[in-house]
Amino acid sequence: MSGNDVYDLCVLGCGPAGFAGAMRALDFGKHVCIVEGAEIGGAGIMWGALASKTMWELAKDYAVAAKQDRGYQASGLTVDYCAVRRTVLQAAKEKQYQMLSQIETYSPRRWKGPGALTLKHGWGRFLSKTAVEIRSDDGKKEVIKARYFLIATGSRPRNFPHVLMDQCRVLNSDGILNLQRFPERMVIIGAGVIGCEYATIFSSFGQTKVYLVDRANRVIPYEDEDISTFVSDNLVRSGVQVIHSAQLREIIPRTEYQQVVLDFQDGHSEVIESDAVFISIGRTFERSGLGLEVLGLDTGSPGILKTDANCCVSDNIYAAGDLTHHPALVNIAEMEGRYAVKHMFGKNRWPLNYDNMSTVMFFYPAVAAIGLNEKGCRSRKIPYRAAYLSNVLCNRAIAMRATHGFVKILVTDDEQQRILGMRAAGPQVSSTIMSIAHFMDHGKGVLDVLKSVYPHPTITEGIEECLRMLLGKSIFKPHAFPDLLRLWRWHPETGVTVEERGDGNGQP
Structure with a gap:
């Protein structure tokens, strides 16, 4: 396509929602421009589901190998975090290059059939309802036009406003692979799914004393009590110290360690010495930089981008994935991305159904x-x-x-x-x-x-x-x-x- 042509669809973000939506548009013979400023695959591949589940599989295998109740016993069993890290990155890159390979296969240079995929590296910002300016890291700018837009820029881990996130000693899921070795002690703030999963991972490797801290009085509080009790009991059995009804006040950095100050609901406080602090208090949609104000959208309320039952934000603007008000799950993101594209091109046959969305929590x-x-x-x-x-x-x-x-x-x-x-x-x-x-x-x-x-x-x-x-x-x-x-x-x-x-x- 030439610089004056108009794409059928421009997808902002090539994570699970954006990639799935782009591929569905390709099915319909549409010309698609994919804009991605960071990593292809987004959090679903590079920092979230695939990376954490690869680490979980390795931790599970290690825990099974360390068992002594199966008629065999492994001797000299060791684990190196850098080797684990390489394996996790290898898995993430494997999927990332599968995605890149498909995009290149259907690029206008190679694909002579109906439709095509054009990947542009940079950050998209709306200039109008039909135009987006793409800014690359080297400062270059380009304007592209499209009939429809799918916003699929994902989410980022939510941070405490008063806590410095250096992604070395205080980190979230985006920085977990920055660790160079297993910390002897780790405090995890937040006992939701991600917090409990990483508590499972690090305790299963048997190299780290894990403290799991949450404001609620039980882990996974939105599930039934029998599920919460089951998960909590297994974490304790794995060596995790679960601390309920506590809130993080501050993290005091020391030369060799950090002091984590916790305030409890009954009025007392406690200080824990830790080598690493993992923050897991949910995810949020980063709307700044997208230029949503030119679309007449509310940019004051944080957290989500409101959509209707068809994933439509307004007119020709759609959104899918973590930035909507539905659970931040890869399968939901892919479903919404595909559905949004089907709706914009008049191909949908039945409404979205969130009631029977299966989920897996990777504990042990x-x-x-x-x-x-x-x-x-x-x-x-x-x-x-x-x-x-x-x-x-x-x-x-x-x-x-x-x-x-x-x-x-x-x-x-x-x-x-x-x-x-x-x-x-x-x-x-x-x-x-x-x-x-x-x-x-x-x-x-x-x-x-x-x-x-x-x-x-x-x-x-x-x-x-x-x-x-x-x-x-x-x-x-x-x-x-x-x-x-x-x-x-x-x-x-x-x-x-x-x-x-x-x-x-x-x-x-």
Whole structure:
């Protein structure tokens, strides 16, 4: 395209949302300009999901190798943070170059089919609703025009305003790979998903004493209490010291260490000596520099960029990913990026559905979630039944010597027993969660799911047995294993949880 041509779509940001949206536009034969000032892949590749999960896999493997209860014992087991860092960067670069390779394959220089992808390195700023100025790091400027724009510039870690983030001794997820060795002591501020994941990672390597600090009285506070307790107990078992109801006051730098001052809700304070402080208090959208004011958008309220049900901000301007008001997850970002493009070009067939968005929390063991939890059902006043099965009774988990985990399924309290949500913990949950997700998307009930025969021995058999229990025809009965199998129901009229026996009242 020449400098006077108008692109069909300009995408600002080449993270998960921007890349997925650009590829969907290519499917429609559109000419796309992708503008990225930092790393291709964004936080989803270079500093977030892929990088942290690579580190989690390495930590998990190390923890398994260090076990002494499996009939073997590894001798002389050591780990070097610089080697771990190289492996993580290698994984991130591998995915990054896959993305770059595809962009180059469909560049106007190479691709002679319909549409094309043009990558421009720099930072985009709106001049109008149809034009963006791109500023490169060397000061050069270029103006491009487009019919539609997709803002997918992502988010950045939220910082304390009074804490100096040097990304060496005080750091966030963007700076975790700046470490040159495992710190002997690390304080993690924030017990949400990211904080708990990194507490899991560093404690699993066994080189770092980890302190996990949060203002709430339990970790992962938006989940049901049984999930929070499960995660917290496993962190403690891994050597993490979990500190509740505390707020960071200040970090005092010393020559060889740092003093972390915590203020507790009961009025007392505590000082912890630490070699590294990891800040994990959420993420925020950085709107400065985008020129949103020329679009007539509200630039005063921080945090998010408001969109409608079609990911549209205003007229021909769309947004997707972390900068919207939905959870900052890669799968949501990709879904929104693709949907926004489908809508702008009139290709969408059904509305977005956030209700059945599955998530995985990479703790040890991992926890997966989809749909409503009990807190969600109660806040919406939905009557439900719940079934719980411990992995102690799952043959595959027994064979793996990984029985620390469970399945919890919620269904409507009616004849259909539609599946409302599931929480699962243990091995392979990142994959097994989808065995329920597909049925939820189609509004299916317990009987529909049980028409399938599950392979043996697999972790999914735990799901099968949990569903059978809701019909009163499970192979193992709650009455025989009251600590491992549970059934209960809740109704908004009474607000009371009622335990059930579940040992023979089902259908033949």
